[in-house]
Amino acid sequence: MKQFYIDFLGAQTELETDMICFLRYDDEHHRVAIVGLPNLRSRDRSTAGLEHIAFTYNTVEDLFKSYHQRKALGMKPIWCVNHGPTLSIYWADPDGNQIETQVDVFDSPEEASTLMRTSDFAQNPFGVDFVVEEFEKRMAAGEPLKDLLKRPSIGPRGPETIPLLNF
Structure with missing residues (x-):
């Protein structure tokens, strides 16, 4: 650990x-x-406890740099998701504790709150999965970051589709 x-x-x-x-x-x-x-026992994932801790980066580039540094150390993310208010990459430590690394999508909390009050967000409060390398290719091709960060609408999404619950 x-x-x-x-x-x-x-x-x-x-x-x-x-x-x-x-x-x-x-x-x-x-x-x-x-x-x-x-005399501690291994953690049972079906019991209540810590859900995750989060670390916020200043830029998408910083978030992706940390992603590549961790991958070079043999770590694999368990979920890459555009939540809407954040672009997030989740990891798990050896005990299964989840760690969210994220960057804020909006310039203000009010903008995030506005998104969270939409019917689209109510139907899918979890977000839309993404692949870091594909996101980086689109950035390198000149697609505006503001467009890339806008969470696409995919309709309803339930918790059974969330990789965090199945790693």
Whole structure:
């Protein structure tokens, strides 16, 4: 687990003992604490718990750069989706905890709220899947980023179609 987060976040170990490890990736003393307690069982995906944590990038280019860096380390995303308010790439750590890396699509929260109040969003609050490499090809071909970020309408989408529930 420790190595996953070192690789995923570009973190360094601040302190490590037999029981606990503190990781940091910026000026904060730690951002992640990993604790190994005796007699823990493996996580059952059908139980309640943490759904995901999210990290926001400043630009689509930064998001995609991190995607390629992680893929080069052998990590595979579990879902790439245009939610509408965000363009998101989801990952899973070795315990199955989900990590969302995202970029905001709109310049203001009000614009995102406007989208979220539409009937299209109500029919499909999950989003539309995308392939990073195809998105990058369209960007390189000169398609305006604003057009690429606009979430297409695909009609109703239920939770049974969400890769996060089936990885």
